[in-house]
Amino acid sequence: MTPTDKLAFVGYPPLGLDENSFDGVLVSCTFTWDKGICEDIARQWRFHYPDKSVSVGGPAYGDAGENFTPCLFLRRGVTITSRGCPNRCCMAGQREGNIRLLPIMDGYEVQDNNLLACPPEHIARVFAMLRNQPFRPRLTGGLEASRITREIAREIISLDPECLYTAYDRPGQRESVERAAAIFKEVSGWSKSKIKTRISCYTVGGYPGDTREAADRRAHEIVTFGFRVWAQAWRGEDGKVDPEWRDWSGKICTMGGK
Numbered sequence: 001m002t003p004t005d006k007l008a009f010v011g012y013p014p015l016g017l018d019e020n021s022f023d024g025v026l027v028s029c030t031f032t033w034d035k036g037i038c039e040d041i042a043r044q045w046r047f048h049y050p051d052k053s054v055s056v057g058g059p060a061y062g063d064a065g066e067n068f069t070p071c072l073f074l075r076r077g078v079t080i081t082s083r084g085c086p087n088r089c090c091m092a093g094q095r096e097g098n099i100r101l102l103p104i105m106d107g108y109e110v111q112d113n114n115l116l117a118c119p120p121e122h123i124a125r126v127f128a129m130l131r132n133q134p135f136r137p138r139l140t141g142g143l144e145a146s147r148i149t150r151e152i153a154r155e156i157i158s159l160d161p162e163c164l165y166t167a168y169d170r171p172g173q174r175e176s177v178e179r180a181a182a183i184f185k186e187v188s189g190w191s192k193s194k195i196k197t198r199i200s201c202y203t204v205g206g207y208p209g210d211t212r213e214a215a216d217r218r219a220h221e222i223v224t225f226g227f228r229v230w231a232q233a234w235r236g237e238d239g240k241v242d243p244e245w246r247d248w249s250g251k252i253c254t255m256g257g258k
C-alpha cells in the first residue's frame with residue numbers, strides 16, 4: 001500500500017537526497033508498536049535536514065483521518081471515501097468515530113473501514129467511480145457481511161471485482177457471513193472456484209476470550225461457506241503475537257487453498 005513515488009521512503013532517510021526537492025517530512029505510523037522506530041526516523045530526518053519541518057502522525061497516534069489525499073500515504077490507485085464506522089469492534093471505529101463521508105477520489109482499491117455503512121447514495125457514487133477506473137475494483141477494506149443484500153451484491157458483481165473481502169471474527173457474525181455467502185452464490189452465478197478466487201474472508205484468532213478451537217471452527221466455516229480464508233493472529237499492545245498462536249495463521253491460510 002506504500003506510495004512508490006520518488007519522495008516516498010520506508011525507514012531511515014536515504015543518502016544524497018536533494019534538499020531542494022522537498023519542503024518537509026511527514027512520518028506516517030500505522031501501528032502503535034512502531035511508534036518508537038517512527039520517532040527515531042523523525043529524529044534522523046531532523047538531524048540530516050535541520051531546516052525542514054518534520055512531523056510524526058498517523059493511525060498509531062490516534063489520527064482520525066480528517067481527509068484523504070490520494071497518493072500521499074497510500075499508493076496510487078488506493079482510495080478512501082469514508083472514515084469511521086458505526087460499530088466499535090476494532091480501533092477504527094473507536095478512533096475515527098461514526099461514519100463520515102469524504103469527497104470521492106479516483107481509485108480502484110477501496111480501503112474504507114465500512115463502505116456499506118455509508119448512505120446508499122454515497123455507495124452508488126463510489127460504485128459509479130469504480131466503473132470508470134482503468135483496473136478492476138479491489139474491495140479490500142472489508143464489506144460488513146450483515147449489510148450485504150441482494151441489491152448490493154448484484155451491484156458489486158456487476159463491477160466484476162478482482163477481489164472483495166468480508167470478515168468473520170466473532171461467533172455472532174456466523175449467520176450473516178453464511179447469509180452473505182449464499183447471496184453471492186445466488187446472485188453471481190459464479191462457480192465455486194471463482195467465488196473462492198475472488199471472495200475472501202478475514203478472521204482474527206487469539207484475541208482476549210478467543211480459543212484455538214473456536215478460531216479453527218470459524219476458519220473451517222469460512223471454507224465451508226465457499227470463501228477463501230485470510231487468517232491473522234491477534235497482536236497485543238506491544239505488537240507481539242502470543243507464542244501459542246504464532247503458527248496459527250500460516251496453517252489456516254493454507255487450508256482450502258490459499
Ligand code: SF4
Pocket residue numbers: 085086087088089090091092093094113114142144
Ligand atoms: S465493522 Fe470493521 S471497521 Fe467497523 S469497528 Fe468493526 S472491525 Fe472495525
